Amino acid sequence: MPQRRRQQAEADAPAAADAQAAAAQAEADAPAAADAPAAADAQAAADAEPVEREKLTMLAGLIADLNVTGHRPALISELQDSHGLQLYADAATGLFVADMAGIKIDPAESHEVALANWANAARRLCHEV
Incomplete structure (x- = not known):
C-alpha cells in the first residue's frame, strides 16, 4: 500500500x-x-472540483477489489490517508456515511455498504458526465 x-x-x-x-x-x-x-x-x-473520471474510476475499483472483511480496515485507512475519506456514524441514526472526492452518500447500515454505495455513486457520476 x-x-x-x-x-x-x-x-x-x-x-x-x-x-x-x-x-x-x-x-x-x-x-x-x-x-x-x-x-x-x-x-x-x-x-467547484471538476469530475475526475480516472480518479473516481480508480477509487471505485479499489473499493470493489478490497471491500471485504480481511482487507476493509486497511482499505479504509488507505482511503482516509491518501484520498480524504470521511467515514463516520451519523449521530441521529447511527448509520454510516461515506464522504470522499466530492461524493457523499446517504447513510448505510455498515462500513461495507457505505463504501459500496460510494463506489456505485462514483461510477454513476462518471457515466453521467
Missing part, C-alpha cells in the same frame, strides 16, 4: 499544480468591484 500512496501522490501532483495555476489566473483576471456578482459566480465555479 505505501507504494500505491507514493504513486497516487505523484499522479496527483500535476493536477494540484494545474489547479493552483488556474486559481492564480482566475484571481488575476477577476473583474473590478462593479462586477462583484459575476466575480463571485466565477470564483464559485473555480472552487
Whole structure:
C-alpha cells in the first residue's frame, strides 16, 4: 500500500499544480468591484472540483477489489490517508456515511455498504458526465 500512496501522490501532483495555476489566473483576471456578482459566480465555479473520471474510476475499483472483511480496515485507512475519506456514524441514526472526492452518500447500515454505495455513486457520476 505505501507504494500505491507514493504513486497516487505523484499522479496527483500535476493536477494540484494545474489547479493552483488556474486559481492564480482566475484571481488575476477577476473583474473590478462593479462586477462583484459575476466575480463571485466565477470564483464559485473555480472552487467547484471538476469530475475526475480516472480518479473516481480508480477509487471505485479499489473499493470493489478490497471491500471485504480481511482487507476493509486497511482499505479504509488507505482511503482516509491518501484520498480524504470521511467515514463516520451519523449521530441521529447511527448509520454510516461515506464522504470522499466530492461524493457523499446517504447513510448505510455498515462500513461495507457505505463504501459500496460510494463506489456505485462514483461510477454513476462518471457515466453521467
